Amino acid sequence: METDCTRDDLPVNGVTAALPFGTRLLHIGPHKTGTTAVQGSLFAAKDQLPEHGVVFPAHSRHPMEAALAACARPAMMGDTAPTERHWTRLLEQVGAVGAKTAVISSEFFADAEDDDTIARIVGQLGGEPVHVLVTLRPLVRIMPSQWQQYVQNGLRMGYEDWLTHMLRKAPYEQPTPSFWRRHRHDRLVGRWVRAVGPRRVTVVVVDDRDRSALLRTFEQLLGLPENLLQRVPDAANRSLTLAETEMLRNLNKEFRGNGLPDELYSKLVRNGAVKHMKNACSPSPEDVKILTPEWAVEAAAAIGAEMTRNIGDTGVRIIGDPGLLSAVPRTAALEGVPAPRISPEVAARALYGALAAAAGSPVRHTSPAKARTVHQTSSKELMRVLGHRCLKKLRRR
Template identity: 90%
Template sequence: METDCTRDDLPVNGMTAALPVGTRLLHIGPHKTGTTAVQGALFAAKDLLPEHGVVFPAHTRHPMEAALAACARPAMMGDTAPTEKHWTRLLEQVGATGGKTSVISSEFFADAEDDDTIARIVGQLGGERTHVLVTLRPLVRIMPSQWQQYVQNGLRMGYEDWLTHMLRKAPYEQPNPSFWRRHRHDRLVERWVRAVGPERITVVVVDDRDRGGLLRTFEQLLGLPGNLLQPVPDTANRSLTLAETEMLRNLNKEFRGNGLPDELYSRLVRNGAVMHMKNTCSPSPEDVKILTPEWAVEAAAGIGAEMARNIAGTGVRIVGDPGLLSAVPKAPAPAGIPAPRISPEVAAQALYGALASAARARTVHQTSSKELMRVLGHRCLKKLRRR
């Protein structure tokens, strides 16, 4: 279903009409709305896109540092702070696309919180050539996924307590002020409407029942052949189970309680233990999922309905069914959160990931510069021979 709130000529034979050639399509997420799937598919098809007049200008799947720098936002806990050079480099890559259509995707653009920042981003990307794409999913599906992501960045608060703060404790900013900046979707759309106008914004409501639907919509907007964009498996991006999240949350308590440095958390925990655990352990049907209690489901559905009405009132183009934003899952939500149990294998893989990361860091620091250059040179030669 497509709701066209701006012009009558956008839908073509039930499909979404392509944007004008030369458009700079800026996909701003927000988080947990299919952004990783889109970025992975675009990056995998990077070499095929130019023959269809489209360029993916970033050198990596996700230009996160550039987006953070553009929005003046800090890096994730313990990571190196992004600089203006990251954003300038991406702008140069966009500028090099010339008159071709280009697409930039980062959910961190949704973190831009004031009109001046948004106007500057739009102006630097090409002004009137910029078209903003917002992808949306129901809050009830976003909340558990976003909570476990916050835990991966050091959060120590349990899920139900976190829901209480986000939904019942005004001004609803603690412990994560970024949540409603990203996920009060009507206000997010309104901020960007003030910069580009409603005619240059497309809102896509993601239907989780149609797994390929979002990629097909991107193909139509960019004028690409059908099925050119294909999903790329990414185990490192999977959500944690309840048990995994609770293990990490309790580790966060110990970490903070002992005053350890953030850089250690980034290297050993998030990019060591958690990354290795996600890459090696796939959740089984027996694993307890993060379930949202009924009171929070009803509250999220009510907010979703209000946001859908407000977005429709902005006059932007809406692709998909806005009713999904307030849909309540058919299965009844539990009264409470079940007790999690983590398997010995998962715990062992997490511990190994931390140890391996520590060993790599120690090896690098203890290796002389001459020896390090010899090893790196040898690796580069091996890669060149393979090519």
């Protein structure tokens, strides 16, 4: 008969054996590895999980602020800075789980930089019961998705230029130092192995050909009935097309060039224009995707092969096909890539999203009129005045 002490052994007969009851399963991502799908499905099944001995202790789908606070990382551009209270509240919710299994999931745990921070997080979550789960996808698939996400957070650098910095310009840290902290996956796994040991780390290789496989793996690890976890549609989490990303990247240049406040970017751009555009517009087959040049694909595949070997040497449990992490995708040859062009509908949706966000905090004109008229003021100065007025209203709220 199987006992709790053997439930975290290697997969049995092709089925992943469940973790011991009372485990604190810490899913650390990293980014762009199916984290949103997992978090959405767990949160949707939150009320059903306890009858199977599992709890998802969070008030929202993704306890991002708690993870950022735990890792001492800053918020996204313009967002409110996380506080220690966010992390303390999540710890209190985990503590209230008792003997049941708790699942904590945030890709921002992958941003923990040093061994001391990781050891503190593990200790505060209970120490011995903590089991770390890392989900991985091929680096070549992560790069375009991560670049457009950086653009959504204010990046102004084009894709190929960014790839050059990440792959060819040592020490490969600028302009996005978080990229290799998250996606040098062998070092990421190694940092957490040093905290909990290899037997308490599981790596799941995500197979993009079977989108339900990741949820089935979570069910098996948690001892849940098959198909309890279901995908939850989330248009707001889709990646931007090349045209949408380029539109936003050029807007970022204008935004920075006019010295507007970060808080305005968070409200009007990321949570206004971009959010509404993603929710209201679905990419069509004609939309140009973000294409990675062949030199970068080959470099990413080579790094993926090296990382796979190093992860294997750590002795952690690996679920899935590690060979996928260094596979080179086969794509049809293209006779020239068409220039990305944003459709009028997408542009209108984005503009409406920004206007709707601005309307949520209307500016009251209580100050006396200036001597100059609008037509006598430069557009740069008008943008700066508008930005500071909106920021002032945001701070009042």
